[in-house]
Amino acid sequence: MRSPITWQSVQAEALRRLRAGLWTPGARIPDEAELARELGCARSTVNRALRELAAAGLLERRRKGGTRVPLTPVRKATFEIPIxxxxxxxxxxxxxxxxxxxxxxxxxxxxxxxxxxxxxxxxxxxxxxxxxxxxxxxxxxxxxxxxxxxxxxxxxxxxxxxxxxxxxxxxxxxxxxxxxxxxxxxxxxxxxxxxxxxxxxxxxxxxxxxxxxxxxxxxxxxxxxxxxxx
Amino acid sequence: MRSPITWQSVQAEALRRLRAGLWTPGARIPDEAELARELGCARSTVNRALRELAAAGLLERRRKGGTRVPLTPVRKATFEIPIxxxxxxxxxxxxxxxxxxxxxxxxxxxxxxxxxxxxxxxxxxxxxxxxxxxxxxxxxxxxxxxxxxxxxxxxxxxxxxxxxxxxxxxxxxxxxxxxxxxxxxxxxxxxxxxxxxxxxxxxxxxxxxxxxxxxxxxxxxxxxxxxxxx
DNA sequence: TAGTGGTCTAGACCACTCA
DNA sequence: GAGTGGTCTAGACCACTAT
Missing domain, CATH: 3.40.1410.10 (Chorismate lyase-like)
Known part of the structure; x- marks a missing residue:
């Protein structure tokens, strides 16, 4: 029995490919089903990993359009506002x-x-x-x-x-x-x-x-x- | 066949209860399984809804400790930083x-x-x-x-x-x-x-x-x- | 030790949108 | 029309931690 692939590790792998230039700005990356097959996990695990990257502005996702690396990433900075x-x-x-x-x-x-x-x-x-x-x-x-x-x-x-x-x-x-x-x-x-x-x-x-x-x-x-x- | 409950609607209901004072600061709220039963959806749907609220600082979640309304919520503000x-x-x-x-x-x-x-x-x-x-x-x-x-x-x-x-x-x-x-x-x-x-x-x-x-x-x-x- | 959240899976259907 | 992401479900196991 293999230990399960976590969404964090899928996300880390995606970040690695972005930083290594394997996924370049403007290009389309493999779709969820294909990544799931390649990495040996369920599609929902890939979904969670990529969804968070998209929320952070590092990827752009569209139904039918697939997932792309944005040409001009909009970085998001989050501040905590305590008392x-x-x-x-x-x-x-x-x-x-x-x-x-x-x-x-x-x-x-x-x-x-x-x-x-x-x-x-x-x-x-x-x-x-x-x-x-x-x-x-x-x-x-x-x-x-x-x-x-x-x-x-x-x-x-x-x-x-x-x-x-x-x-x-x-x-x-x-x-x-x-x-x-x-x-x-x-x-x-x-x-x-x-x-x-x-x-x-x-x-x-x-x-x-x-x-x-x-x-x-x-x-x-x-x-x-x-x-x-x- | 009922139309499925979305995580957004679960989240909205949670926010409603927070605002209505049904869930008060410091108090513990029902656990995921109970909310799922009550709202008629799967536990993972409740999990997604509450997980996002916790990430926003409106709830605090701990294994075994359950989910609570924080006494001093730490608000988070996100800025987009474009070119x-x-x-x-x-x-x-x-x-x-x-x-x-x-x-x-x-x-x-x-x-x-x-x-x-x-x-x-x-x-x-x-x-x-x-x-x-x-x-x-x-x-x-x-x-x-x-x-x-x-x-x-x-x-x-x-x-x-x-x-x-x-x-x-x-x-x-x-x-x-x-x-x-x-x-x-x-x-x-x-x-x-x-x-x-x-x-x-x-x-x-x-x-x-x-x-x-x-x-x-x-x-x-x-x-x-x-x-x-x- | 037991209760609760965290996560994975496999399958399904839907919604959007591109061609 | 068809491909892709978005989401729901039911079940399972695990990790953390309060008691």
């Missing part, structure tokens, strides 16, 4: 949190568009600072729908809104964006950096089905880098 | 390319570390500008291993190194990082922006097995945003 506190702890630093401001204010247009909410509607507006080893790590500028269930009982003095939302709302739909912005005077004071310093900025908006939940801008202290493997 | 020219075309703009400088120089430490190459080794150093509708889009500062096969025949006056590498080298291993940096005087002149303007900066390094290939910094013109759905 800020856990991110700081993962760096071996001691996380801190300070609420700077909290008020109910009319929702600005940009945030309204991102959440698909009504501009001018009264939203809870928070400004907070996350600290790593007592040094500024990231400023959080957040707008929260006051109709979010359970919001009344939340105390954002001690618990980051980031964490409260993760534990108390149900994800549905969202968008995220990366940009570079210049530090405003207030942000510069919070983050202890020069005014107009370049800040990596992450914008996130979240909805639960039809209901807008929250829009947030995270301004990371100068020098912050977000990294991942390809 | 710059295709990115510009996808925006409905006309792409342009200008080579600014090309020389062989000793590899700086930062790039050497990123590629795991020897600092000071002679590398090909390119500085180029990508244009969208004749306006500066992105500056490309690239270091290429001169021992990369086929490099002699490449003409970077007319063809972006970005594209040449995609078509002529085989991917193996790489890293990518995002940051915000201030425009140097030279970058400000190229990108037609103020000196010290905040620039979204993407750093990428690529290796093919044991061999370092290229390290590149892309400086996007002010205002550039990178977006994706969650």
């Amino acid at each position: 800020i506190r856990l991110d700081i702890e993962a760096r071996g630093q001691c996380p801190g949190y300070r609420l700077i401001r909290q008020a109910t204010e009319p929702l600005p247009k940009a945030e309204a568009r991102a959440m698909r909410a009504d501009p001018g509607a009264p939203f809870l507006h928070l400004l907070a600072l996350h600290l790593a080893d007592d040094r500024p790590f990231c400023a959080e500028d957040r707008w929260i729908n006051p109709e979010t269930p359970g919001l009344d009982g939340a105390d954002f003095e001690t618990l980051s809104a980031n964490e409260w939302l993760v534990g108390n709302t149900l994800f549905s739909d969202g968008a995220i964006g990366f940009a570079a912005t210049a530090a405003t005077p207030e942000l510069a004071a919070l983050l202890d950096c020069a005014p107009d310093a370049p800040l990596l900025t992450i914008t996130r908006s979240t909805r639960a089905g039809p209901r807008p939940i929250t829009a947030v801008r995270l301004f990371y202290a100068p020098g912050h880098r977000l990294e991942t493997r390809l | 710059i020219r295709l990115d510009i075309e996808a925006r409905g703009q006309c792409p342009g390319y200008r080579l600014i400088r090309q020389a062989t120089e000793p590899l700086p430490k930062a790039e050497a570390r990123a590629m795991r190459a020897d600092p000071g080794a002679p590398f090909l150093h390119l500085l180029a500008l990508h244009l969208a509708d004749d306006r500066p889009f992105c500056a490309e500062d690239r270091w290429i291993n001169p021992e990369t096969p086929g490099l002699d025949g490449a003409d970077f006056e007319t063809l972006s190194a970005n594209e040449w590498l995609v078509g002529n080298t085989l991917f193996s291993d790489g890293a990518i990082g995002f940051a915000a940096t201030a425009a140097t005087p030279e970058l400000a002149a190229l990108l037609d922006c103020a000196p010290d303007a905040p620039l979204l900066t993407i750093t990428r390094s690529t290796r093919a097995g044991p061999r370092p290939i290229t390290a590149v910094r892309l400086f996007y013109a002010p205002g550039h945003r990178l977006e994706t759905r969650l």
